[in-house]
Amino acid sequence: MQETFHVVPTSLHDALVETAYQHRGYSQIEAAAATALCSGAARHGIRTHNALKALHLDELFGSGKGGCVPGAEVEVKETRFKATQVWNANRKLGQAVATDAMNTCMKLADEYGVGVVAVDNAFHYLWGGGYVMDAAKKGYIAYTNCTSALAEVVPFGGKFPTLGTNPHSWGFPTTDALGYPVVLDWATSTIAMGRVEQFKREGKALPEGAAVDAEGNPTTDPFKVAALLPFGAHKGYGLALLNELFGAVIGGSLPTIRGRADKAPAGEKTTTAFYFQVIHPEAVDGKDYALGRGQAENLATVIKDILGHGNETCMLPGQLEAQAAARCERAGGLLFSEAEIRGFKELAEECGADTAAWELSQFQKFEG
């Protein structure tokens, strides 16, 4: 599992990514929000959502194709409800919208105990785990789901992809108990479409129950994959469906045309929708813990019980992310592969930044 990384100072990385987003036409505030999320993803080992992937996605579906509109303004809709808000994102950059939405949920939760922000006409927020992790580090219980751009997943028992890989992300304020927040963050498909490409390159068979062929029959041959399957049979299917139902009541349109403006009948929408929620932990505190414990102590005691009794080697959701961040801390910067460094150098060229700073020889190596 040892891999050779190159240590990139966070400030160098962040300056380039911010420049790249501004080069695409995004405002400084938008670029900063996008950079913070990419930087966090890189620091926590989420390589599928680092800056290179984010900017590539923006090119394919975002500012390059009108899916995302640099400088767009969020419209906060009028509502008679006090603890909830609905926003029309007007296709503003997803990371900027999601960061603001989660911050608003926290403020609402401070007053009402719980806060919800639903976002219509949205563009991809990339790493749901990042927003709930931030809220959890600030002491809140956070949750988000969204409809993924493309319908790539077949309903349980079906044969045609009509569901997104629709992720769910929960964050729990366990930093006092564990040193890091518990973060659940996963797609409701067994594997991502990106993994199928990886299996193709490696000439390997997929795990069972991950994909179907064009006739809707289960396949483990990556070259025959037409669509993905939900994880956990009907249970994962139900969880994937939930995001579609949330999307539908917020304002999303047909799943099969989402992210495919070229295929959409006139008047149909192709945008995604976001749902954010924060609970203040004091709002659910029964203040009646055994042996006079406080809430944080009780949480620590429960987790210790779960990971005791021979379960000491079990991982907690969020633990890998915390270990990755600790590794970056030890290395003194963000860790990237040689191919990723080349990608950043190309990015520097694209937006007229200093390419010499991105020569591979500039960076210390780190084995981890």
Add this chain to the structure above:
Amino acid sequence: MQETFHVVPTSLHDALVETAYQHRGYSQIEAAAATALCSGAARHGIRTHNALKALHLDELFGSGKGGCVPGAEVEVKETRFKATQVWNANRKLGQAVATDAMNTCMKLADEYGVGVVAVDNAFHYLWGGGYVMDAAKKGYIAYTNCTSALAEVVPFGGKFPTLGTNPHSWGFPTTDALGYPVVLDWATSTIAMGRVEQFKREGKALPEGAAVDAEGNPTTDPFKVAALLPFGAHKGYGLALLNELFGAVIGGSLPTIRGRADKAPAGEKTTTAFYFQVIHPEAVDGKDYALGRGQAENLATVIKDILGHGNETCMLPGQLEAQAAARCERAGGLLFSEAEIRGFKELAEECGADTAAWELSQFQKFEG
């Protein structure tokens, strides 16, 4: 799949169950809430949570053992938050507490857009799907989770059961779109412990990935099962963990002693905790649907897209329950097996009710 049922008039069933709960010392209001849930479970084909199972559970863990206290009063705790409440259930009958809690969530959601009730010192609410189904039929988006009485599930990668079968239940107001609410309601273990007993009786092997033996090794031999596994590997594990974390911040104690008062060190609690949440659908309505659709019409359109394109035979979560209810409607009463009718007759004897009314010959047969 055809089975012979006996058609029991709902009024006869409900009168007996209410009498039985009152015979155990519960108040009329408590008995009525318990009866409504059991009656709903029977009507919707949830045989694992019908009245016979509920009363058996009450005997094993509830009023028979002090786990549940007939006539207990719920204490609504003081809070500075407006959209959330915390209750000390004082071990009051779970069905009565859960019904009230979900009703309170709906009232909170009417004003704040979202409402949350957390319940400490609780006793088993049985069928989470029933509460969210009721709220969804009334037009709300509802959710509940709870910590199951016993830790029977091994964390992903572990070997000792330290998690409950911890269910999650979501209800979505799709009655206008589908004729019934979408209801997700399942345990986070692959199968329930009751199914293991069934596999033993039938001499069959368990499915892969459902259970472990005493050494923590996967087994398909029902006679070697020491504990259950979460569904969907680390994802289902994370979902099971969530209930434990909610329980921990509400006021629950160590999972491994929950429901096991005989094993609990002095001062530790052995009660479960509940989390309820309701969202008002107007509170997340972006009012910007394609082609001038309204929210309910948009929901119907999205669902039609999901179940189109060759997926017409896919089931929706809640569909089986709706079909079971339609079958009861056609039959003109609740449907029970011969063994279940015998169980009700014994129950009538136990609480001094009219046993003649529960002779098998009294009931019409129904093949379904």
